[in-house]
Amino acid sequence: MTGAVAARFSRSLLPDGSQVIGCAEPLGEHPPTLAHSLRYWAEATPGAVLAAERDGDGWRELTYGEAAAGAASLGQALLDRGLGPAAPLMVLSGNSLNHLLLTLACYLTGVPVVPTSVAYSLRATDHARLRAISGLVRPSLVYAEDGGRFGAALAAVDAPAVVGDDLPRLLATVPTAAVERAFTALTPDTTAKILFTSGSTGMPKGVVNTHGMLSANQQMLRQIWPFLADRPPVLTDWLPWNHTFGANHNLHLALTNGGSLYVDDGSPRPGEFDRTVEALTSVPPTICVNVPAGYAQLAQRFTADPGLAARVLSRIDMILYAGADLPDELRARLREIARSATGRDVPVVSSWGSTETGPAATSTYGGADRGIGVPLPGTEIKLAPVAGRLEIRVRGASVTPGYLGAEFADAVDEDGFYRSGDAVRIADESGDPRRGVVFDGRIAEDFKLDSGTWVVSGRLRNRLLSGAGILSDAVLVGDNRSYVTAIAWTHPERVREIIGDSQDDDTVAAVLSHLAAVLTDLNQGMGASARVERLVVTTAPPDIDAGEVTDKGQLNRSAVLRRRAELVDLLYADEPDRTRIAVADRLQRVRKWNSEHSAKL
Helix, strand or coil: CCHHHHHHEEEEECCCCCEEEEECCCCCCCCCCHHHHHHHHHHHCCCCEEEEEEECCEEEEEEHHHHHHHHHHHHHHHHHCCCECCECEEECCCCCHHHHHHHHHHHHHCCCEEECCHHHHHCCCCCHHHHHHHHHHCCCEEEECCCCCCHHHHHHCCCCEEEHHHHHHHHCCCCCHHHHHHHHCCCCCCEEEEEECCCCCCCCCEEEEEHHHHHHHHHHHHHHCHHHHCCCCEEEECCCCCCHHHHHHHHHHHHCCCCEEEECCCCCCCCCHHHHHHHHHHCCCCEEEECHHHHHHHHHHHHHCHHHHHHHCCCCCEEEECCCCCCHHHHHHHHHHHHHHHCCCCCEEEEEECHHHCCEEEECECCECCCCEEECCCEEEEEEEECCEEEEEEEECCCCCCECCECCHHHECCCCCEEEEEEEEECCCCCCHHHCEEEEEEHHHCEECCCCCEECHHHHHHHHHHHHCCEEEEEEECCCCCCCEEEEEECHHHHHHHCCCCCCHHHHHHHHHHHHHHHHHHHCCCCHHHCCCEEEECCCCCCCCCCCECCCCCECHHHHHHHCHHHHHHHCCCCCCCCCCEEEECCCCCCCCCHHHHCCC
16 A cells, blocks of 8 residues: 555554544535525526436426525425424425425425435335334425325325425415525524435434535535536436435535536336436436446446447546445446547546435545545544444544434444444455455344354355346345355346246246356355355245335345245255245255246246
8 A cells, every 4th residue: 555545544443443544634614504505506607507307308407596596486485384494395206306496495494305215105005114204204295296196105194295286386486585584594403304214224214414414525525526626517317316325415416516417217227227328328427426237237338339438428527336336347347448438547436325424434536446445534434343344434524413203322332433334344455444445245134153153144145146147136044044045036137148038947947957056156165154055036026015125126134034934934944845936056956846936037
C-alpha cells in the first residue's frame, strides 16, 4: 500500500481487537437542508432540467424553476390539509414527476414523506405490510399516481387520499406566507423522510432520514468526486425512490449538484430491460448507476452491439455500482467495454451503505480501490470482531438518529457506531484496511452446524449460485444439523440456455443431474461448512405476504425456513421422497420428478 493512501486515512486499534478507520479530510460546509439546495439551483439555473419522465417517444421535463414553484404550491396545499412535522405524507406509487413534486413540497415545508414499495400495494394480496407501515406512520394524507390500480391499497391506508388526477388542481394553489414560515423553521434535524428497510432479515423498520444527514452525505460525495463541480451530473435511472440508493443517493446527487435525473421506467427484471436500454440510448448518462444484475445485462448488450456502448457511454464520467458485490470478471469487462467505447479509462466505482447511513458510508477513491472501499469524509468505520467475522459499523454526520416507533439503542455500540450487521474482510494482504474492505455477507444469515462450526452463508450461497448457473436464488439450511443443504429456485431462461426448451421428465432429470454435478464440483476438497450436500428445487415462488421475499427481491431466510419447514424435514430424511420433491445431491442419486412439478421448472 502506498504511503499516500495510508496518510489519507487514519487507523486506530481498540483493546477488543476492533479497528477504527477514518478519512483524514474533514467534512466541508454544505446546505443545512435539501430545500435550500432546491432554492439555490432554482435561482441559479431556473431553466435547467431537474428531472424528466417518459412521454411517448420523448420526455416530459421539469426544470428547477418549475420544481421550486410547484413545490411551493403543493406545500401550501399540504399545509392547508393539516400536514406538518408530525403529520406525514405517504406515497404508494413509484418514481414520477408528480411523486418528485410532492417530495419537494414536503422538503420545503417540513412534512416527512414516506415512500413505500409499489410491491406492497400491487403484488401483495392482503396488504399486511402496507397496513403495518401505515399504522406506524399514521399519515395524514396518502398519494398514488393511479387511483384505479392502487384502489385496494389506498383503501388499506387509514388516511385521506389524493391521486394523480388531483395534482393539477393542487398545483394551482397559491402559496402564502405559511410556506415561507415552514421553510424558515427547517433545521438539519428536521425529518425529511421515513424510509423503510427491505426486511431481508426481519420486519421492515422505519428509518428517520433528517435533512442534515442527507445533505451531509451529498457533501461527502462531492468531496470524493470533484468532477461534479465541472459539469452537473446526468443520471438515467430506474432505482426506486422507496429505497435509499435511488431516493437518497441518486435523486439527491442530481438535486444538490444542479444535475438532471431522467426516470427510467425499465429495470433489470425480465421483460423490462429493453426499456432501460431505450432510456440510456435516448439520454446517455454522465454517471451510470446500477446494481450488478443490471450491469451484467448491460455488458451482454454492449458486447453484442459496440455501437450501443459508444452511444450510451458517449459522455460518461463514472460507472457506479452498489447493492451487491460485482464479480471481478464483470468489473474488468465493464472497464474494457468503456475503454473501447470512449478511448479512455472510465472509473468503475463501488459504494456501500444502508438506509441508516444516508446511504453512502464507503467508496473506492483516493487510491483505495479494493472491494467497497474506505470511509467517506466525515465518516468513520469500525471493523468489529463478531462470531469470527468482521462487522462493519459506521459513525458520522450521515447516520440516522433512530427508528420510528422502535428502540435504536441496540443498533448502536458503546462507541456510538451504528451496527450494520454486514460482514467485511480486509482486502490488502498486509491486513491494513486502509486500502479497502470487501463485502462478505450478512452476519445474521450465518449459522452453526451441530459440530459448532460456523457456516458463512453468504459466501457459500454465492459459490453455489455462481457454479450452478441455472439457479435464480437459494437459501442454505443446516442450523444445528450435521451438514448443509439448500432450498433453491431455478431461472427459466438459464435452464433453457443450458438444458433446452423441453419440459418433459428427461429435461427435469437433466436439470437435477446438472445440479448434482455442480454439488460434486462445489464440495471437492471442502470441509463441512463449505459444502452443500443436498439441494431441493422448489417451484412455489417466495411469498411477499408471508415475508419470504422483500420488495427488492431479497429472500428472508428465517421466513423461508419457517414457511417451508416440511421441505427442510424432507431434505434431512434418510431417503427423501423424490416423488414429492426434486432433489439433487453430491452422490448424483437422481430420480425423475413428477409431471405436476416438472412442468413448472
